[in-house]
Amino acid sequence: xxxxxxxxxxxxxxxxxxxxxxxxxxxxxxxxxxxxxxxxxxxxxxxxxxxx
Amino acid sequence: xxxxxxxxxxxxxxxxxxxxxxxxxxxxxxxxxxxxxxxxxxxxxxxxxxxxxxxxxxxxxxxxxxxxxxxxxxxxxxxxxxxxxxxxxxxxxxxxxxxxxxxxxxxxxxxxxxxxxxxxxxxxxxxxxxxxxxxxxxxxxxxxxxxxxxxxxxxxxxxxxxxxxxxxxxxxxxxx
Numbered sequence: 137x138x139x140x141x142x143x144x145x146x147x148x149x150x151x152x153x154x155x156x157x158x159x160x161x162x163x164x165x166x167x168x169x170x171x172x173x174x175x176x177x178x179x180x181x182x183x184x185x186x187x188x
Numbered sequence: 189x190x191x192x193x194x195x196x197x198x199x200x201x202x203x204x205x206x207x208x209x210x211x212x213x214x215x216x217x218x219x220x221x222x223x224x225x226x227x228x229x230x231x232x233x234x235x236x237x238x239x240x241x242x243x244x245x246x247x248x249x250x251x252x253x254x255x256x257x258x259x260x261x262x263x264x265x266x267x268x269x270x271x272x273x274x275x276x277x278x279x280x281x282x283x284x285x286x287x288x289x290x291x292x293x294x295x296x297x298x299x300x301x302x303x304x305x306x307x308x309x310x311x312x313x314x315x316x317x318x319x320x321x322x323x324x325x326x327x328x329x330x331x332x333x334x335x336x337x338x339x340x341x342x343x344x345x346x347x348x349x350x351x352x353x354x355x356x357x358x359x360x361x362x363x364x
Contacts, residue, residue, distance in 0.1 A: 138217035141231065141247070141285035142324045144341065144355050148256035151342045155255070156266050158339060158359070160273060165337070165362045173363060176301045177308030183195045183236065188309060 191238045198222055198233040198245070205242040209288035211326065213352070217286050218245050225249075231285050236298060244289040244298045248306065251283035251322045253341070253357060281320035281357070282310055287329075303336050311363050321358040330354060337362075 147155055165173070181188075196202070200223055208215060218233070225231040225247065236244040256262075257277045266275055284306060289298045303321075310318040322341070325333050330346065338356040340346055345354040 138213045138221050139352060140221075141225070141249075141283075142353050142355065144251050144253060144281070144283065144322050144324075145345075146254045146256050147341065148259040149262055151344075152255045152259065152262045153265055153269070154343075155253070155341065156270060156273075156275065160270050163359070163362050169337075170363055173304040173308050176297075176304035177312075180195060180236075180301050180305035183193050185194050185196050 193236060193238050193243065196235050196237065198226060198235055200227065202235070204235075205237055205240065207242040207245070207288075207290055209294075210291045211288065211328070214286060214288040214326070217247075218288065222247060222286075225285075231283075233286075236302070241292075242290060243293045243296075244287070244302060246287040246302050246306075247285045249283050249285055251281040251320075252278045253281055253320055253322065254278040279319045280317045281322045282306060282318050283322045283324070285324050287323075299332060300336060303333075307358065307360060307363060311360050319360055321360060323356050324353045325356050326353055327351075330356070 204219065207218060222231075222233040222245070226233060231247040231249040233245055233247040235242055255277050263275075284303070287299060287302060289296075306321055310321070321338075323333055323338060325338070327346070333356050336358070338358045341355040341357050345351055
């Protein structure tokens with residue numbers, strides 16, 4: 137039996153603060169990155185045999 | 189479509205084609221556990237295959253990123269540091285529990301394509317709210333996820349030698 141998929145840990149302390157601090161940066165992906173994500177997704181989407 | 193590649197959902201009846209991603213635990217999960225996860229409604233596994241090969245697989249489930257509500261000291265610190273933002277104690281997410289690419293196809297960026305498919309799916313006409321992608325990443329895959337924009341949820345996990353996996357996340361709002 138393989139190792140189970142671990143539950144996502146509940147954040148507290150410095151980890152929780154760091155998580156919010158990252159969100160506060162409100163980072164945006166570059167135009168090129170957004171286009172790459174979309175293009176990659178379309179490649180997979182074209183292979184779907186069902187509605188995802 | 190390249191060599192008739194297709195994505196199919198793993199069903200209980202599905203006969204898996206030979207697969208070896210080079211990691212025994214990932215192979216074991218696909219061969220012995222993925223169907224059980226599906227039958228217990230814990231994770232759905234999708235297969236990228238062609239007529240003769242299984243090229244990759246990924247397992248996804250609903251998830252959330254939660255912040256301990258009883259950790260009052262941290263909440264005070266957060267509200268003091270970021271007074272103008274709304275803070276929730278949990279955020280909806282989709283979890284990529286397992287992702288593996290067959291060793292013969294690991295130079296084709298299939299892992300990146302799958303990650304970006306998941307990202308794009310949950311920001312485009314999404315049926316439910318979902319703000320993050322989370323992964324339970326094998327430590328050897330950390331550089332791959334970092335390259336794809338994922339960050340550590342608990343940086344100390346990466347240093348913990350007793351754990352084989354580490355939780356990472358990707359903030360989908362950066363793609364909006």
